[in-house]
Amino acid sequence: MSCFATLKGKGLxxxxxxxxxxxxxxxxxxxxxxxxIINYVHGKFPRVNKSTIYRTxxxxxxxxCVFKSESMDRTIYHHAExxxxxxxxxxxxxxxxxxxxxLFAPVERSLGEKYGFNVDFKHVVMSGLCERxxxxxx
Amino acid sequence: MSCFATLKGKGLxxxxxxxxxxxxxxxxxxxxxxxxIINYVHGKFPRVNKSTIYRTxxxxxxxxCVFKSESMDRTIYHHAExxxxxxxxxxxxxxxxxxxxxLFAPVERSLGEKYGFNVDFKHVVMSGLCERxxxxxx
DNA sequence: ATTCTTATTGCACCCAGTTGCAATAATAGC
DNA sequence: GCTATTATTGCAACTGGGTGCAATAAGAAT
Numbered sequence: 271m272s273c274f275a276t277l278k279g280k281g282l283x284x285x286x287x288x289x290x291x292x293x294x295x296x297x298x299x300x301x302x303x304x305x306x307i308i309n310y311v312h313g314k315f316p317r318v319n320k321s322t323i324y325r326t327x328x329x330x331x332x333x334x335c336v337f338k339s340e341s342m343d344r345t346i347y348h349h350a351e352x353x354x355x356x357x358x359x360x361x362x363x364x365x366x367x368x369x370x371x372x373l374f375a376p377v378e379r380s381l382g383e384k385y386g387f388n389v390d391f392k393h394v395v396m397s398g399l400c401e402r403x404x405x406x407x408x
Numbered sequence: 409m410s411c412f413a414t415l416k417g418k419g420l421x422x423x424x425x426x427x428x429x430x431x432x433x434x435x436x437x438x439x440x441x442x443x444x445i446i447n448y449v450h451g452k453f454p455r456v457n458k459s460t461i462y463r464t465x466x467x468x469x470x471x472x473c474v475f476k477s478e479s480m481d482r483t484i485y486h487h488a489e490x491x492x493x494x495x496x497x498x499x500x501x502x503x504x505x506x507x508x509x510x511l512f513a514p515v516e517r518s519l520g521e522k523y524g525f526n527v528d529f530k531h532v533v534m535s536g537l538c539e540r541x542x543x544x545x546x
Numbered sequence: 547a548t549t550c551t552t553a554t555t556g557c558a559c560c561c562a563g564t565t566g567c568a569a570t571a572a573t574a575g576c
Numbered sequence: 577g578c579t580a581t582t583a584t585t586g587c588a589a590c591t592g593g594g595t596g597c598a599a600t601a602a603g604a605a606t
Contacts, residue, residue: 319556358525376514386539387496389594401524421572457586
């Protein structure tokens with residue numbers, strides 16, 4: 271958990287809200303929505319304001335302690351230990367699958383060649399149907 | 409402008425707000441943000457409520473009269489006559505480039521093969537650097 | 547342990563977008 | 577052209593997320 275060290279090293283303070291949020295994201299080792307994080311923190315420390323939570327998440331992201339993945343309809347956070355990757359969320363059952371970082375390489379190449387456009391796909395969240403739900407729907 | 413006919417055919421009413429909004433999107437023949445649409449409508453008819461505008465846009469989208477493209481940081485609308493495509497917006501100069509519908513085909517294929525996951529990329533908005541800005545930045 | 551500095555917090559308010567509901571207006575039937 | 581029906585609207589209130597600022601507390605120095 272060198273995250274605390276990272277923050278200290280930058281002259282940032284180790285406050286209770288920061289500790290709680292970082293521990294939660296680390297221990298969960300999973301993808302969390304802002305809502306889940308807010309609910310958890312409020313369960314333990316009701317006096318912590320939501321603005322503090324959003325500011326903390328922003329700070330953790332800036333310092334690369336957590337990664338934030340956002341798409342039109344959902345934003346999720348996960349601990350930096352889990353590395354860079356993209357996410358697929360099943361719109362039926364909610365199942366989340368991580369997938370490899372270079373998934374969009376062909377698209378990036380194609381945009382560069384055809385339009386000279388430089389796009390860096392990072393932490394993309396995609397909605398769709400997982401195998402099981404696709405077959406059930408048939 | 410068969411859009412009006414489309415709406416009529418479904419028993420939907422041709423109200424003034426709908427006429428104004430649809431005409432604007434059609435005549436602009438361009439990508440418009442919700443804000444631009446709201447400003448325009450308010451300029452002409454100050455009494456039209458923003459909720460009406462959002463509801464109208466939603467309705468036009470459901471009936472495929474306009475297409476909505478959304479990403480984390482921007483939502484844009486354009487007339488259905490312009491067809492399906494994706495958008496690249498330069499994060500420096502704001503320039504917007506349309507690009508072909510099948511851009512994400514390799515990604516869709518790869519997700520299907522590796523994970524059995526079914527994602528349909530439609531109206532994706534990407535942020536990045538256009539050729540000019542990329543070169544200026546060095 | 548106390549004091550001081552200033553990073554961090556809580557608060558109260560802002561913003562874009564959404565929703566429930568009663569009031570209004572578009573249109574079908576006369 | 578009127579009337580009745582009901583789709584649509586305006587309103588007011590709500591949502592998730594964000595911001596400026598005065599109050600608070602972390603941690604350095606004593």
